[in-house]
Amino acid sequence: MSEPLVIVGNGMAAARLVDELAKVALGRYAIAVIGDEPRLAYNRVLLSSVLAGETASHDIELRPAAWWRDRGVTLKYGCVATEIDVGRRELKIANEESIGFSRLVLTTGSTPLRLNLPGAGLAGVHTFRDSRDVDLLLTLAAQKKRVVVVGGGLLGLEAAYGLAKAGTLVTLIHLMDRLMERQLDAPAAELLKSLVERKGIRVMLGANTARVLGETRVEGIELTDGRRIDADAVIFAAGIRPNIALAQDAGIPVNRGIVVDDHLQTGAPDIFALGECAEHRGICYGLVEPAYEQARVLARFLAGGAAAYGGSVVATNLKVSGVSVFSAGDFIDADGTETIVLDDVRHGTYKKLVVSDGRLTGAVLVGDVGDALWYLELIRNREPIARIRNRMMFGRSLALPSEAA
Ligand SMILES: Cc1cc2nc3c(=O)[nH]c(=O)nc-3n(C[C@H](O)[C@H](O)[C@H](O)COP(=O)(O)OP(=O)(O)OC[C@H]3O[C@@H](n4cnc5c(N)ncnc54)[C@H](O)[C@@H]3O)c2cc1C
Numbered sequence: 105m106s107e108p109l110v111i112v113g114n115g116m117a118a119a120r121l122v123d124e125l126a127k128v129a130l131g132r133y134a135i136a137v138i139g140d141e142p143r144l145a146y147n148r149v150l151l152s153s154v155l156a157g158e159t160a161s162h163d164i165e166l167r168p169a170a171w172w173r174d175r176g177v178t179l180k181y182g183c184v185a186t187e188i189d190v191g192r193r194e195l196k197i198a199n200e201e202s203i204g205f206s207r208l209v210l211t212t213g214s215t216p217l218r219l220n221l222p223g224a225g226l227a228g229v230h231t232f233r234d235s236r237d238v239d240l241l242l243t244l245a246a247q248k249k250r251v252v253v254v255g256g257g258l259l260g261l262e263a264a265y266g267l268a269k270a271g272t273l274v275t276l277i278h279l280m281d282r283l284m285e286r287q288l289d290a291p292a293a294e295l296l297k298s299l300v301e302r303k304g305i306r307v308m309l310g311a312n313t314a315r316v317l318g319e320t321r322v323e324g325i326e327l328t329d330g331r332r333i334d335a336d337a338v339i340f341a342a343g344i345r346p347n348i349a350l351a352q353d354a355g356i357p358v359n360r361g362i363v364v365d366d367h368l369q370t371g372a373p374d375i376f377a378l379g380e381c382a383e384h385r386g387i388c389y390g391l392v393e394p395a396y397e398q399a400r401v402l403a404r405f406l407a408g409g410a411a412a413y414g415g416s417v418v419a420t421n422l423k424v425s426g427v428s429v430f431s432a433g434d435f436i437d438a439d440g441t442e443t444i445v446l447d448d449v450r451h452g453t454y455k456k457l458v459v460s461d462g463r464l465t466g467a468v469l470v471g472d473v474g475d476a477l478w479y480l481e482l483i484r485n486r487e488p489i490a491r492i493r494n495r496m497m498f499g500r501s502l503a504l505p506s507e508a509a
Pocket residue numbers: 112113114115116117118138139140141148149150151152183184185186211212213214232233234259262347350378379380381389390391392393395421423
């Protein structure tokens with residue numbers, strides 16, 4: 105008889121885990137997926153394209169209902185899991201009876217941070233995480249409101265772009281002295297700023313939000329240096345926090361995320377976690393690729409294999425049309441590393457490759473990202489680059505002409 109395996113969360117990690125399980129352990133588990141969003145799992149990464157009007161919301165579903173049905177998966181969406189009884193191996197679901205499990209997988213993702221500021225609870229303050237947020241932001245865009253986006257990372261930039269594209273007057277404010285500081289060095293960030301400004305987005309750096317202004321609704325934002333920006337809405341895109349409450353309340357060890365080992369196992373027997381809610385070797389990833397790698401390992405482990413997860417090399421792509429940005433690996437020129445740089449501001453191109461111990465360890469590309477995947481492969485595979493080093497900057501076809509032919 106199939107063992108009951110329950111997955112909490114109906115997001116990207118959950119969908120990929122079911123996919124992987126179907127490949128390696130078909131029939132071994134009776135799978136139930138409990139998700140609180142009121143729709144089938146969708147590609148969250150594409151929400152930026154939906155906001156920018158480049159993709160329709162119904163086109164981002166990861167799998168159609170029939171796909172889940174064909175794999176015998178019981179899907180409960182619009183349902184919040186409220187409690188785990190570790191000892192009895194039961195999961196409680198709001199307004200429903202408990203559901204028993206032999207194995208439980210937590211894929212609860214993250215919640216956007218709402219800065220703890222005066223006025224942060226006013227009507228007109230939004231976040232950018234799920235399709236309900238996007239529906240709200242699209243309404244704002246249609247009304248041509250003035251919007252302040254707080255946060256100059258990937259999400260803030262993509263939110264600002266989507267809104268500006270729809271004709272909204274957008275000011276992007278960022279605490280740090282450069283955009284995407286966790287992925288870009290100063291010259292790359294400076295170039296990005298000029299490209300983003302050309303999209304009609306006003307960018308303010310070193311801007312620390314003191315409070316959101318307004319009585320009942322947002323009327324603007326005040327910075328700690330006293331400057332004020334009038335606005336009808338504020339979008340917080342200033343980071344995420346892993347959803348750990350369910351695990352924490354059940355006594356499962358948590359840190360910033362739910363702590364897991366190399367088998368994605370939490371501190372409780374037969375309870376696993378993966379994706380953005382998990383913390384592996386001290387790292388909570390905020391990207392989808394690590395979640396997919398973890399899903400592959402966990403599926404093999406649950407199938408009885410000896411798979412182990414050793415961590416991921418992450419890469420970031422900004423999805424702003426006409427502004428190509430890629431970053432992977434260690435992009436900071438730390439001691440013992442060498443950097444190769446091509447900086448052509450006039451043509452909107454910046455490339456930086458970081459080399460350490462004869463291997464490529466990091467890359468930052470703005471403008472021309474055509475070879476991004478090749479650089480990522482070199483970084484991930486830790487390939488020695490001595491034979492291609494002097495041509496590597498100019499891309500794969502020049503560095504390896506025989507392979508490209
Ligand atoms: C706008 C946007 C753009 C992005 N762009 C990129 C990108 O370009 N590249 C990239 O790598 N990553 C990107 N990301 C991040 C990427 O989407 C996430 O890393 C990925 O979705 C993580 O998958 P997950 O399954 O861990 O979490 P999620 O996809 O968030 O799924 C978690 C699900 O669990 C549900 N849940 C939580 N608690 C409960 C509960 N108690 N009961 C039931 N259900 C619950 C949540 O509602 C959610 O549906 C982007 C994210 C956003 C918001």
